[in-house]
Amino acid sequence: MKLVYFAWVRERIGKPEEQIVLPPGLITVEDLVRWLRARGEEYAHAFENPKVVRAAIDRRHVKPDAAIAGAGEIAFFPPMTGG
Amino acid sequence: MATIRIQREDFDAGREAETLTAGRTDVGAVVTFTGLCRDEAGALAALELEHYPGMAEEEIGRIAADAEARWPLLGLTIVHRYGKLLPGAQIVLVAAASAHRHAAFEAASFLMDYLKTQAPFWKKEHRADARDSWVEVRSEDDVAARRW
Numbered sequence: 011m012k013l014v015y016f017a018w019v020r021e022r023i024g025k026p027e028e029q030i031v032l033p034p035g036l037i038t039v040e041d042l043v044r045w046l047r048a049r050g051e052e053y054a055h056a057f058e059n060p061k062v063v064r065a066a067i068d069r070r071h072v073k074p075d076a077a078i079a080g081a082g083e084i085a086f087f088p089p090m091t092g093g
Numbered sequence: 094m095a096t097i098r099i100q101r102e103d104f105d106a107g108r109e110a111e112t113l114t115a116g117r118t119d120v121g122a123v124v125t126f127t128g129l130c131r132d133e134a135g136a137l138a139a140l141e142l143e144h145y146p147g148m149a150e151e152e153i154g155r156i157a158a159d160a161e162a163r164w165p166l167l168g169l170t171i172v173h174r175y176g177k178l179l180p181g182a183q184i185v186l187v188a189a190a191s192a193h194r195h196a197a198f199e200a201a202s203f204l205m206d207y208l209k210t211q212a213p214f215w216k217k218e219h220r221a222d223a224r225d226s227w228v229e230v231r232s233e234d235d236v237a238a239r240r241w
Binding site for chain 2: 014016017018066069070071085087088089090091092093
């Protein structure tokens with residue numbers, strides 16, 4: 011599965027994207043975040059306040075309880091500040 | 094069907110408005126909104142706009158389709174820039190055409206409120222004193238988007 015990161019989430023993790031093989035048992039975006047946080051300091055820093063970080067699955071906004079099964083690309087980013 | 098462009102280049106709001114009305118006589122109102130890179134007392138050196146390629150176009154397309162379903166628009170153009178922008182530069186354009194003014198005004202306002210909170214763009218300020226910082230969400234923007 012491809013993970014992509016933007017803005018300060020990208021800066022904290024230290025890369026714009028990565029391919030990752032997920033362990034079995036991760037059902038939702040929330041589960042994925044919990045697993046990522048345990049991967050290292052940079053991830054723990056990026057997700058130190060998981061409620062702030064937004065997610066998109068295959069380029070659509072999703073809530074933390076969204077299922078990740080079948081996702082091709084999952085993105086994590088801060089609240090948006092465009093316009 | 095809205096015209097949506099995500100680009101590094103600048104845009105010409107007048108030309109975009111003319112394109113919406115060219116060759117037709119049923120348009121009674123065109124509202125254009127242009128968002129600019131604003132400096133406060135010389136503190137801002139530049140603004141860096143990051144976006145999520147692919148999702149930016151798709152998400153703005155969804156917001157535009159929502160606007161077209163809510164108001165009887167005769168034309169709609171949205172341009173959003175990315176990259177490094179200097180104070181005074183244009184960032185975003187919404188141009189809405191309709192038979193009557195209320196639909197054009199309201200659709201443009203709705204689109205801007207939703208672009209600010211839903212379109213995947215992030216602004217980083219490069220400050221004159223060399224401290225860089227990501228722009229934080231303004232709670233007024235969330236409130237503005239919820240009123241629709």
